[in-house]
Amino acid sequence: MKTYPLTTHYKKIIADTITPVSIYLKLRDKFPNSLLLESSDYHANDNSFSYICCNPIASIKVSNENITKVYPDGNQEIITIDTDTDVSQQIHLFSKCFERDQNEFKFINNGLFGYIAYDAVRYFEDVEIQKKKGSLEIPDIYYAIYQNIIAINHFNNEAYIFAHCNGNESNIDEIEHLLKVKNFAAYNFSIExxxxxxxxxxxxxxxxxxxxxxxxxxxxxQLVLSRRFSQKFKGDEFNVYRALRSINPSPYLFYFDYGDFKIFGSSPEAQLVVDKG
Structure with a gap:
């Protein structure tokens, strides 16, 4: 198994005049397919971090009964899922392909960022899922490793710009320059x-x-019944996320841009908390 060493560079900056939303808006045109993980619970240091992830360098995707792995050197591996395929083990093996620098930070600054859809339960439990006509054609699982992660500590009004480099130079100065730009592009939104x-x-x-x-x-x-509502629109869907965080303010919010589709939402509580590894 080939491994990819990642050298970590970072810089700490004061973050008393910037917000996760403003940072995301300044970076997204330069770095498409970026993620925003936002926390509005600033009362305790443990839950006071927001994250912006940009510049994906590797990814693993589970879609249409295939596992697709893309590596920093451009190599790609496709595995067809059958009864003997352990999807969780494949994700674990993918993460082990990357050698990361050890650092003293107690908060998240590297790793896999992404999502697992509800329908992915069939890869972990003996549950049969039949997708009906009209189902959303998006991957069941998608995780990526990002070269750049910005961790914002709202409790201390500090931010850390990380660059995880695989043989290339750090671009921290470029990102810091973008953060200092006072203006950013704005796009309209209208429903149809x-x-x-x-x-x-x-x-x-x-x-x-x-x-x-x-x-x-x-x-x-327990059963949770859902019903999907759809609305055609023109313009920038990030405006919907901004409206959501205003209408339904929650401690945990997220906006994931994958180009062809976006996933965003808000939650009053963390679904899973890992303490000390």
């Missing part, structure tokens, strides 16, 4: 047509009745 849904009211009620029967039989102890 009416809101549509994948279920009508009667179909959703039928699903509720089915869920109640499963509960009565003891098949499950």
């Amino acid at each position: 047509g009416d809101i549509t849904s994948n279920l009508n009211d009667e179909e959703f009620k039928q699903n509720v009745e089915k869920a109640k029967q499963h509960c009565f039989r003891g098949d499950v102890f």
